Amino acid sequence: MTDALTIEPAHRARPGSESDSGSGEVDRAVRAADLAFRTSVRSPATDRTRWLRTVADRLDDAADELIAIATAETGLATPRLVGEVARTTGQLRMFAAVIEEGSYVEAIIDHAATSATPPRPDLRRTLRPIGPVAVFAASNFPFAFSVAGGDTASALAIGAPVIVKAHSGHPLLSLRTAEIVSAALAEAGAPDGLFGLVGAAADGSSRAIGIELVEHPLVAAASFTGSVAGGRALADRAAARPEPIPFFGELGSLNPVVVTAEADAARGEALAAGLAGSFQGSAGQLCTKPGIVFVPRGSVLEAALPPHVGAAPHRLLTEAIDGGFRNGVEHLAAVPGVELVAGGIGSENGPAPVVYAVGLDAFADDRHRDVLTREVFGPTTLLVRYDAQDALLPVLTELEGSLTATIHAAPEGELVLDGLVEVLAARAGRLLFDGWPTGVAVTWSQHHGGPWPATTSQHTSVGGTAVRRFQRPIVYQDAPAAVLPPELQEDNPLRIPRRVDGALRLPSRP
Structure with missing residues (x-):
């Protein structure tokens, strides 16, 4: 069976014990993610939706066990945690639906026009995953914004490998959740290294591991939920790299x-x-x-x-x-x-x-x-x-x-x-x-962002457009049909919405 995550015995240690932390832990996880990306970047939507739904099913199966761990580590009430697990698995399934619908790739085709002035080549645009993503888990949502939360779900949905930096507020829950996610991805046939966890051992190295992760040259993007100070420090590191990367932070909010x-x-x-x-x-x-x-x-x-x-x-x-x-x-x-x-x-x-x-x-x-x-x-x-x-x-x-x-x-x-x-x-x-802001519905239309310091970018971890954070545009010009991704092929084998020669086309579904 494929093992999408290997947690060494030292990482199962209770807080205060010795662990393998720092450069070795981070470098191994990121390199494994980079290797997985060579496969996941080409993975069909059917594979990715299977990954997400299998993870959701296995988390639901283990909900009682996970809630018990979360209650002990966080002090949050059991009813709140029951709802949060349901939200977490629900958003995994929602992102599977986003991928199936297909408009997330923003497929655009402009056919060649030799009569245009100047003549226009055949141009076909789509979005592709950016690469391995560093996800910083939040303290206040041990499920929905943590190891298997919206950042992880939206990255996996488009084929971007994930390396999660565990939060020190719930290390045991992070480890157990990661084990379940790992086993589920392996069951679903995901490539080795698609998902990894670092920094779960409470040995004082958490901050150093986070900085090392965001600065690793093979990490292509990072997402963070936490304090303004912590997020700003990581955002500055991401921008100061020799090759800067996008940083998606949700930092602080007064909510007037x-x-x-x-x-x-x-x-x-x-x-x-x-x-x-x-x-x-x-x-x-x-x-x-x-x-x-x-x-x-x-x-x-x-x-x-x-x-x-x-x-x-x-x-x-x-x-x-x-x-x-x-x-x-x-x-x-x-x-x-x-x-x-x-x-x-x-x-x-x-x-x-x-x-x-x-x-x-x-x-x-x-x-x-x-x-x-x-x-x-x-x-x-x-x-x-x-x-x-x-x-x-x-x-x-x-x-x-x-x-x-x-x-x-x-x-x-x-x-x-x-x-x-x-x-x-x-x-x-x-x-x-005439409502109250607490409670964020997980829907296609939801947006969980705002001007600085609420967030650092226009797209955030909640809602169907969350996948946009970890994609970049690529245009194929006069490309042979054999090299085009399915969403840009002339006969539209995926049956997805596309814009062709300026007109939005919505294919009929079987």
């Missing part, structure tokens, strides 16, 4: 919410309950958590919020996240004009949820802007009280980019809001109306 006076008056109590559920879900350790909420001064929402804010401390994912949260709320509380609205009593077992509020003028004060607009990862949110809706626009315009922005407005006549929609659309990748 605007509640209009009309919406607050009509349903402020319901909005309070919705906000509480959103910013406290998974102990606030979600990249789409609403971090700043603009509310009318004296709002019903603010008055109704305290009973919904939990008092019990909650273990956060890692010591670094715990320390960062405590430091962040301490700095928030120290800003002049910031008031405690609810919560805030923690213990050594973890911090408790906390809500602060500040006036719009103080929020816009340049002296404290850096603290008030800095993401605090964990169960907290900041209410910003405004007196006049017109005063919001210049403040919103100055916000950094976010993954999401949300508007709660009255049902009729308020949606334009004197430019509010356009201002927020310029600052976010997903604009919500």
Whole structure:
């Protein structure tokens, strides 16, 4: 049986033991991926969809075992993890469907035209995988943004080998997930080295391994979900290489919410309950958590919020996240004009949820802007009280980019809001109306990005266009039919959508 991943016995060691880390581990995995790419770059869609669906099936088979490991390592609630496993396997199957549909290659054919001025050659354009991809697993989604998450799924879907840098927050889960993925790929006939895992041993070498991975000359692209500081450091390394590579980072996000006076008056109590559920879900350790909420001064929402804010401390994912949260709320509380609205009593077992509020003028004060607009990862949110809706626009315009922005407005006549929609659309990748940003549906149309620092590129790991990150265009000019890939052959054997001589053609399916 083909073995798509070999985890040496030392890598099964518990945290604190010796392991094979550093250059040997990274170099072996990347070279194996590069060798696999010579096969996977030519792999037909039928093979790749089989790889993805087999991995999804085997992860579903092992869900109970994996959830038990994840619960012990992360402290996340079992129902949350059950849903995350389902999301993970669902997105593997979704990317299989994306490959089957075929438009992801963006096939374009312009036939030769000798009568054109100047004469036009036969030109045929498609997208091909860029090469081995380094995937940096996230801490807060141990399944959906980790070893077998969206980055891995979208790379494998187009035939790009993957080397995953495990997250130190869940090393045992990373190892076991990698074993299952490896065995599934082998079962599906994938080439050796198509998938690899590095950095799972908790021996203090994690950061060095990550840098070595992104700098390895055979790595063609990298994806990362994590902090702004960590992502920026890796992005700078990727750009400074002798041969720079694309870096796709999802880094930080405030996810502003605007509640209009009309919406607050009509349903402020319901909005309070919705906000509480959103910013406290998974102990606030979600990249789409609403971090700043603009509310009318004296709002019903603010008055109704305290009973919904939990008092019990909650273990956060890692010591670094715990320390960062405590430091962040301490700095928030120290800003002049910031008031405690609810919560805030923690213990050594973890911090408790906390809500602060500040006036719009103080929020816009340049002296404290850096603290008030800095993401605090964990169960907290900041209410910003405004007196006049017109005063919001210049403040919103100055916000950094976010993954999401949300508007709660009255049902009729308020949606334009004197430019509010356009201002927020310029600052976010997903604009919500009368909802809450936590919860990212895995669909063809989804986009999980936004202007810096939310993400570093236009395409991200969620949604059908995620595959676009790891592809590059190639044009065949006057090529013999025998060398053309199937999607560019004249008779369209794959039966996929194509643009031919400027017209989009959608072939009928059998």
